[in-house]
Amino acid sequence: MDLQVFLESFIGQVSVVVVIAVLFVIIAKSDKGGFNTKALATSAVLIAIAFALNQITLFRMPQGGSITPLSMLVVVLVGYFFGPRQGIMAGMAFGLLDLLIAPYAMTPIQILLDYPFAFGALGLAGLFRNRKKGLTIGYIVGVFGRFICVFISGVVFWGIYAPEGSNVFVYSAVYNGTYLLVEGIITIVVLQIPAVKNMFDRLRKQIAEN
Secondary structure (H helix, E strand, C coil): CCHHHHHHCHHHHHHHHHHHHHHHHHHHECCCCCECHHHHHHHHHHHHHHHHHHCCCCEECCCCCEECCCHHHHHHHHHHHHCHHHHHHHHHHHHHHHHHHCCCCCCHHHHHHHHHHHHHHHHHHHHHCCCCCHHHHHHHHHHHHHHHHHHHHHHHCCHHHCCCCCCHHHHHHHHHHHHHHHHHHHHHHHHCCHHHHHHHHHHHHHHHHC
């Protein structure tokens, strides 16, 4: 069966939902082996907010990819609040939700790169959660991780859309860098606003205390 047809079928959609559910179970598993309902509930809310923001496109690229109002930041917050494991799993779940709503499938590797791997990379932000300016640094690293995934996908799978005679590596870098860089710059500027930074720091502290 064609991969695109499978993903649009009932069985394909159920399969994706099952994988998302497994990822949420991993998010909820605490480092001590228990069940962290706080991480599960908070991550679910943040992913829902990020998904809603992702549907508001400020600009959409012709072959996929768009500039949204801070949707990547909301995914990054899971890693910032709970750590890289939860952040990566949350990002992968978010990517699979995107796949569920608007699938575009060529090969299994392309799906992995464009959806769970690309958005899962945003969770790398959790590695910097305890550093000074950790949210900003983590966000930059997470977005760069997403860029690497979609850049590789652009070279291997989407290069057919490159203008004739152009370098496929340059095409992929410019194409994917355009929307990621614009949203990234907007988000970083927002994160430099003291009230915004303090709000996220307070939320993280409250989550840790509770």
